[in-house]
Amino acid sequence: MDLFLQQLVNGLTVxxxxxxVALGLTLVFGILHVPNFAHGAFYMIGAYITLLVMTALGMNYWIAIIISIVSVGLLSIVFERLVFSRIDAKDPLAMMIAAIGILFFLESAALYLWGSQYQRMITPYGDTxxxxxxxxxxxxxxxIVAAVILMILLHLFLTKTMTGSAIVAMSQNRKGAFLVGINANKVAMLTFAIAGGLAAxxxxxxxxxxxxxxxxGNLVIMKAFVIxxxxxxxxxxxxxxxxYILGITESLGGTYISADYKDVIAFALLVIxxxxxxNGLFGKGVH
Known part of the structure; x- marks a missing residue:
């Protein structure tokens, strides 16, 4: 029983x-209707920025996280303006190729700036x-706690604010949202900023x-697509x-079946x- 509870907590963490990560990917998909492969790179950049702020600037872990969220949010807006907004929304293949290009560019930039070696981030919450x-x-x-808080805040933003309602409206009917006066460019920029911030x-x-x-970010984004x-x-x-289904299934499957098949479980669960x-558990549409 203790082993089960231990793996359940690990599953909730993962x-x-x-x-x-999947939330950010879902928001962008709702606007572009194209899987954003670059989302995994934003995830990776977020980790490096937090690590850099903590080590090079000696700042507090929480301050580093806030700086990372803001920085990756702004970076996401930059790529949305320079790349995605200039591509015809009716051409999903071009969007997908552009996203893959951004992924390779950011990974190469990280490799050049920080090298290929694995680095550990020291946390002030390492005690047990x-x-x-x-x-x-x-x-x-x-x-676990921070993720739940962020999810609640996102839900409140999307359901209780005019800006959030505009994002939902645009994801459901882009032309209809435009006809009622919603600024598509601003909504797209804000959506990318939120998605990038969540990844960071x-x-x-x-x-x-x-x-x-x-x-x-590569394996994480693959799992996010499955999700x-x-x-x-x-x-x-x-x-x-x-x-959460995937995280718990992977944790329990890796323990009771085999850790070698942990990553395969995600795709087996997808097929099942x-x-x-x-159409998935909840069908279509951002809601």
Whole structure:
């Protein structure tokens, strides 16, 4: 029982990271209707910025995270303006190629600036706490709590503010949103900023548990694509629930089946769910 609870907590930790990354991917997909492969690179850049601010500037972990969120949010806006906004929205292939190009560019830039070696981020929450017979680091608890807070804040923003409602409206009907006076450019910029900020937050929270390296976003973004397909393309509840389902399934499967098959479990789960529900758990549309 103790082993099960231990892996359940680990699964919730991983699922929290997956959900945050998938949320950003879902928001951008709702606007562009194209999978943003560059999202994994924004995740990686977020971790490096937090690490750089902490080590080179000697700033507090939380201040470093805030700087990372703002920086990656602004970087996302830059690429949205310079690249995505200049491509015909009716050409999804061009959008996809552009996203892959940004991914390679940012990974190459990280490789040039910081090298290929794995780096560890020191956290002030590395101590452990024991409860219910299991041992958990404060960092893992922080990941779960912070992720839930960010999800609640995003939900309130999308449902309780005019700007959030504009994002939802544009994702549901781009032409209709334009006809009622919604500024498509501003909505797209804000959506990319939010998505980039969520990716940076996820990376900054998970980096002390894992490691920081140029290709760290590749596997995470693959899992995020699996999650948004499982949850339903463009569904925010689907991204959240799908992230936790995948995180817990991987953790328990890696323990009770084999750690060698942990990454395969994600794609097996994808096949199983789509066999039963071809449109995903929550269908389509940002809601």
């Amino acid at each position: 699922g929290s990271i997956y959900s945050l 706490v024991q409860f219910l017979g299991i041992t958990v680091t404060y960092q893992r608890i922080l990941v 937050a996820a990376a900054s929270l998970s980096a002390p548990i894992n490691l920081v390296f140029p290709s760290m 948004i397909i499982i949850g339903g393309m463009g569904s925010i509840p689907g991204a959240i629930i799908g992230g 769910i789509l066999t039963m529900k071809p």
